[in-house]
Amino acid sequence: MRPVILNPLFTPLTTLSGVGARLGALYHKLLAPVERDALVLDLLFHLPATMVDRRLRSTLADAEPDVLTTFKLRVLSHRPAPQGRRNMPHKVICEDETGDIELVFFKSAAARIESSLPVGEIRYVSGSFTLYDGHRQMVHPDRIMDEEAFARAPLIEPVYPQTYGLTSRMIARTVQAALSRLPDLPEWNDPALMARAKYPSFSDCLRQMHNPQRPEDITGITAARMRLAYDELLASQLALLLVRAQMKKAAGIARTASGALEARLLAALPYQLTQDQQTAVKEIKTDLETPERMLRLLQGDVGAGKTVVAMMAMAHVIEAGFQAALMTPTEILARQHFETLKPLADSIGITVQLLTGRDKGASRKALLADLAAGRIDVLVGTHALFQDDVVFARLGLAIIDEQHRFGVHQRLALSRKGEAVDVLVMTATPIPRTLVLTYFGDMDVSVLRQKPPGRQKIDTRAISLDRLAEVTEAVARALASDRQVYWICPLVSENDELDLTAVEERFADLATRFGAQVGLLHGQLKPALKDEAMQQFASGQTRLLVATSVIEVGVDVPNASVMVIEHAERFGLSQLHQLRGRIGRGSAQSTCLLLHKRGGGETAKARIDIMRQSEDGFLIAEEDLKLRGEGDVLGTRQSGMPGFKFALPEKHGELLATARDDAKLILIKDPALETPRGQALRHLLYLFERDAAIKLLRAG
Ligand code: ADP
Numbered sequence: 001m002r003p004v005i006l007n008p009l010f011t012p013l014t015t016l017s018g019v020g021a022r023l024g025a026l027y028h029k030l031l032a033p034v035e036r037d038a039l040v041l042d043l044l045f046h047l048p049a050t051m052v053d054r055r056l057r058s059t060l061a062d063a064e065p066d067v068l069t070t071f072k073l074r075v076l077s078h079r080p081a082p083q084g085r086r087n088m089p090h091k092v093i094c095e096d097e098t099g100d101i102e103l104v105f106f107k108s109a110a111a112r113i114e115s116s117l118p119v120g121e122i123r124y125v126s127g128s129f130t131l132y133d134g135h136r137q138m139v140h141p142d143r144i145m146d147e148e149a150f151a152r153a154p155l156i157e158p159v160y161p162q163t164y165g166l167t168s169r170m171i172a173r174t175v176q177a178a179l180s181r182l183p184d185l186p187e188w189n190d191p192a193l194m195a196r197a198k199y200p201s202f203s204d205c206l207r208q209m210h211n212p213q214r215p216e217d218i219t220g221i222t223a224a225r226m227r228l229a230y231d232e233l234l235a236s237q238l239a240l241l242l243v244r245a246q247m248k249k250a251a252g253i254a255r256t257a258s259g260a261l262e263a264r265l266l267a268a269l270p271y272q273l274t275q276d277q278q279t280a281v282k283e284i285k286t287d288l289e290t291p292e293r294m295l296r297l298l299q300g301d302v303g304a305g306k307t308v309v310a311m312m313a314m315a316h317v318i319e320a321g322f323q324a325a326l327m328t329p330t331e332i333l334a335r336q337h338f339e340t341l342k343p344l345a346d347s348i349g350i351t352v353q354l355l356t357g358r359d360k361g362a363s364r365k366a367l368l369a370d371l372a373a374g375r376i377d378v379l380v381g382t383h384a385l386f387q388d389d390v391v392f393a394r395l396g397l398a399i400i401d402e403q404h405r406f407g408v409h410q411r412l413a414l415s416r417k418g419e420a421v422d423v424l425v426m427t428a429t430p431i432p433r434t435l436v437l438t439y440f441g442d443m444d445v446s447v448l449r450q451k452p453p454g455r456q457k458i459d460t461r462a463i464s465l466d467r468l469a470e471v472t473e474a475v476a477r478a479l480a481s482d483r484q485v486y487w488i489c490p491l492v493s494e495n496d497e498l499d500l501t502a503v504e505e506r507f508a509d510l511a512t513r514f515g516a517q518v519g520l521l522h523g524q525l526k527p528a529l530k531d532e533a534m535q536q537f538a539s540g541q542t543r544l545l546v547a548t549s550v551i552e553v554g555v556d557v558p559n560a561s562v563m564v565i566e567h568a569e570r571f572g573l574s575q576l577h578q579l580r581g582r583i584g585r586g587s588a589q590s591t592c593l594l595l596h597k598r599g600g601g602e603t604a605k606a607r608i609d610i611m612r613q614s615e616d617g618f619l620i621a622e623e624d625l626k627l628r629g630e631g632d633v634l635g636t637r638q639s640g641m642p643g644f645k646f647a648l649p650e651k652h653g654e655l656l657a658t659a660r661d662d663a664k665l666i667l668i669k670d671p672a673l674e675t676p677r678g679q680a681l682r683h684l685l686y687l688f689e690r691d692a693a694i695k696l697l698r699a700g
């Protein structure tokens with residue numbers, strides 16, 4: 001049970017005075033909590049992005065672009081959006097004695113803008129401007145005040161990330177109401193650390209962050225800011241270690257086998273294992289044979305050959321008398337794994353079956369009966385494997401592919417389907433070391449860094465989008481010489497209507513040119529249609545597949561040797577790398593064309609250069625991390641995996657190491673979190689939503 005002292009923070013925001021249903025909905029949009037109401041705590045964790053520092057005054061001529069400044073302006077004229085053109089901005093022209101500036105408002109009521117900026121009057125306007133064709137433009141000023149309000153206003157005011165309909169000032173007011181609910185919590189951090197780092201209490205940290213006194217309080221590395229990051233990292237490390245402790249505690253089963261089945265599998269393969277594959281297989285076998293549970297992450301770049309390593313592990317547990325499950329995030333992947341495994345499995349006498357959400361009725365029943373009776377050795381499937389009626393006779397090994405789309409909860413759920421199930425997690429996202437610790441601190445790691453021999457380098461080129469016609473001709477030549485082509489369009493989110501239209505339009509264009517050999521695949525298609533599109537491409541029925549990044553993970557069509565990626569600048573490097581890994585799988589020379597919009601900054605260039613020069617996923621991931629941050633590397637922004645609010649794992653490496661050590665020490669001294677400090681730490685786990693780990697304490 002959650003400690004009662006936390007209740008005021010875990011009540012819905014709508015319990016704050018002034019926040020009714022309408023504002024509640026806006027706050028929900030702003031704070032975007034996953035599958036629950038927006039809470040008081042969510043708002044307290046919504047930190048100001050910047051601040052208005054009214055001491056920073058300037059004339060227009062002297063001011064720098066992109067610096068938050070307060071200007072004293074005279075309003076000259078209004079140019080409202082034309083009737084019925086809601087997407088056009090409302091512009092207001094203002095001046096001071098040194099120059100002029102255009103204030104720009106999107107989707108805002110003209111009447112409101114006109115009353116806050118009456119023509120001929122003086123207003124104090126705070127915000128930062130950009131230069132657009134040599135003219136100053138300020139989009140949505142942070143603050144507009146008349147003389148009187150300006151005289152009364154505090155010199156420093158936090159500015160919150162806002163959403164349409166909620167201004168920073170409304171948010172600031174609600175935050176103050178939320179702060180008044182903040183209880184003083186028992187301290188969970190080590191007193192020595194508190195003294196050394198000069199950390200304020202948790203509550204004081206939040207108060208300070210929301211009531212900045214100097215610009216550094218928001219933009220700088222203050223003790224308050226660091227502590228919040230530290231607390232978050234400590235919570236996550238503690239949770240990971242608790243999961244690990246729990247999994248290890250349920251004593252494992254020594255799954256011993258003579259190795260005969262593995263030998264048969266090796267003999268059936270048309271190639272030899274690489275050194276890295278052999279090492280990984282050996283590490284896994286050792287785990288399986290010791291009476292401790294395996295919790296291992298198998299990391300390997302796209303095409304590194306993880307599947308066969310997984311099969312060796314399966315062969316081992318099957319010979320030892322157990323079943324194995326292989327879980328994938330999508331149906332397409334499940335099917336593909338099934339189809340790769342099936343012929344090999346048949347040849348060595350293993351039974352493999354596929355279970356997806358689409359299996360229903362009698363055939364599903366029969367399959368489940370076979371599974372429960374132990375007549376199936378390996379079950380491949382999606383989330384469908386979690387369902388209650390899926391019962392294994394003797395599940396010994398759970399393999400989870402593309403882990404980062406599943407969380408700790410799922411790891412636990414699948415491993416509960418048997419006794420002391422060994423868990424192998426496979427990920428094709430080469431994850432930098434720091435992030436492995438952040439997200440997979442509960443696991444041992446095996447890495448496939450080498451690729452199987454004989455891979456050709458993918459010829460990667462950057463081409464400006466305005467040369468689309470040439471690209472289409474290159475595609476025509478590739479199709480004429482019997483190659484298959486992926487054409488990838490960006491989709492920021494699968495719900496983005498604009499992007500979706502772009503994909504459909506591209507499909508229509510290419511279909512006009514190339515006819516029925518063009519296929520379309522995106523996330524909003526029904527699962528059956530998605531599979532069909534992929535199936536048709538895999539079988540060669542379609543030869544040009546226009547797709548969004550739904551094909552990113554794992555899908556294998558060896559004859560596809562050309563990939564066009566539109567708006568490459570909108571993808572993360574790791575994602576580009578994953579996509580590109582879909583080609584270069586067969587013997588033909590492969591080509592990847594990165595189409596980007598003309599211009600683009602230095603970062604965009606640097607990114608494309610990295611892609612052209614390297615095919616080392618680990619290197620690319622490290623670079624990605626430097627350039628964009630962890631959310632993109634792990635794809636968490638899309639997948640909704642609990643990310644970090646305060647900590648930046650790529651920047652806070654040292655804090656992470658300290659948190660890791662601290663968490664270890666805590667659990668050695670107080671494994672059930674029962675001492676006063678342990679009790680305080682339970683608060684911490686709740687605050688950062690790592691409380692699933694607390695339930696483990698009770699279960700264990
Ligand atoms: P991934 O790590 O992306 O899952 P796969 O397991 O799908 O990679 O392997 C990619 C391809 O490489 C497959 O076609 C597989 O048969 C082949 N392969 C795997 N290991 C080797 C090897 N040691 N030598 C040659 N080819 C291999």
Ligand code: MG
Nearest residue numbers: 306307428554
């Ligand atoms: Mg794979």
